[in-house]
Amino acid sequence: MKDLNPKVKGKGIQALKKAGIQVQTNILEKECIEINQAYLKWIQTRIPYIVQKIGMTANGLIWSKEQKEHWINGKKTQRFVHQLRNTLDGILVGVKTVIQDNPRLTCRIKNGRNPVRIILDPFLEIPVTAKVLNQKGKIIIVTGNKLDSINKIKKRKLEKRLKEKIQFLELPIQSGKFNLKQVFKKLGKQNIGSILVEGGQTLNTSLLKAKIADQIMIVVSPKVFQTGTYFIQPKIAGKFNLKITEMQKSGNDILITCKN
Numbered sequence: 246m247k248d249l250n251p252k253v254k255g256k257g258i259q260a261l262k263k264a265g266i267q268v269q270t271n272i273l274e275k276e277c278i279e280i281n282q283a284y285l286k287w288i289q290t291r292i293p294y295i296v297q298k299i300g301m302t303a304n305g306l307i308w309s310k311e312q313k314e315h316w317i318n319g320k321k322t323q324r325f326v327h328q329l330r331n332t333l334d335g336i337l338v339g340v341k342t343v344i345q346d347n348p349r350l351t352c353r354i355k356n357g358r359n360p361v362r363i364i365l366d367p368f369l370e371i372p373v374t375a376k377v378l379n380q381k382g383k384i385i386i387v388t389g390n391k392l393d394s395i396n397k398i399k400k401r402k403l404e405k406r407l408k409e410k411i412q413f414l415e416l417p418i419q420s421g422k423f424n425l426k427q428v429f430k431k432l433g434k435q436n437i438g439s440i441l442v443e444g445g446q447t448l449n450t451s452l453l454k455a456k457i458a459d460q461i462m463i464v465v466s467p468k469v470f471q472t473g474t475y476f477i478q479p480k481i482a483g484k485f486n487l488k489i490t491e492m493q494k495s496g497n498d499i500l501i502t503c504k505n
């Protein structure tokens with residue numbers, strides 16, 4: 246298939262032909278589109294391809310006090326998630342996840358590269374000691390455009406400490422929330438073509454409501470917790486009719502890929 250990038254469109258093919266190489270196009274076109282879907286979306290719309298990943302117990306919980314270890318899913322799924330982090334340009338979480346779990350959001354496979362870490366933080370609540378701030382690679386903090394004076398000082402201190410490693414994207418907030426479409430549009434303009442969202446209940450609910458994700462990956466573990474947080478707000482559960490596109494085993498978990 247032809248590269249749809251307007252800067253490239255057909256030029257590679259012409260160069261090959263000019264060099265005397267026979268070129269045939271549109272072979273296995275469906276498969277080519279399938280493996281390039283993230284790039285194709287971004288190059289045509291400048292909006293990143295969004296993968297929403299949800300790791301849950303068999304009874305739909307993403308967090309529980311009973312959880313002894315950090316991960317709900319097994320080792321094979323963890324490796325798969327790190328592969329995703331290595332492949333996609335950015336990883337996005339809400340600040341509540343940073344506060345509660347203190348994740349690094351890095352790619353921990355050999356020779357892997359860290360995605361740009363993006364935190365939705367309307368009121369700049371991120372702890373200055375958060376591990377996510379001290380890893381290799383760029384961090385983008387999406388924050389409100391009307392920070393109070395204390396948080397303006399906190400922002401300046403973070404900029405001074407982390408220099409070009411940190412970038413603040415200031416956007417309007419309404420009832421404590423960003424308009425996610427606006428967030429992704431801004432991120433796409435910064436050449437972030439694909440994003441893995443590892444949301445908590447609040448972010449998952451917003452994404453599902455707005456039908457923004459291009460791919461939803463639900464990884465179901467056989468574990469069952471008695472109490473905890475559901476992957477979406479229970480009051481809106483039942484309003485979704487996701488379409489399963491693929492289902493496979495991932496060690497002891499089941500990986501269900503869906504579309505809105």
Ligand SMILES: NC(=O)c1ccc[n+]([C@@H]2O[C@H](COP(=O)([O-])OP(=O)(O)OC[C@H]3O[C@@H](n4cnc5c(N)ncnc54)[C@H](OP(=O)(O)O)[C@@H]3O)[C@@H](O)[C@H]2O)c1
Nearest residue numbers: 300307308339340341342421422423444445446447448451
């Ligand atoms: N198992 C998993 O896959 C998984 C993955 C990640 C996190 N978690 C768990 O989820 C918990 C945290 O979840 P959470 O629901 O408290 O928070 P969250 O989804 O991590 O973060 C939401 C944060 O983003 C802000 N935000 C701004 N604009 C938003 C928008 N349009 N939609 C949604 N949020 C927006 C929220 O603002 P407001 O404060 O105004 O709402 C809030 O501060 C943690 O316990 C963590 O362990 C589990």
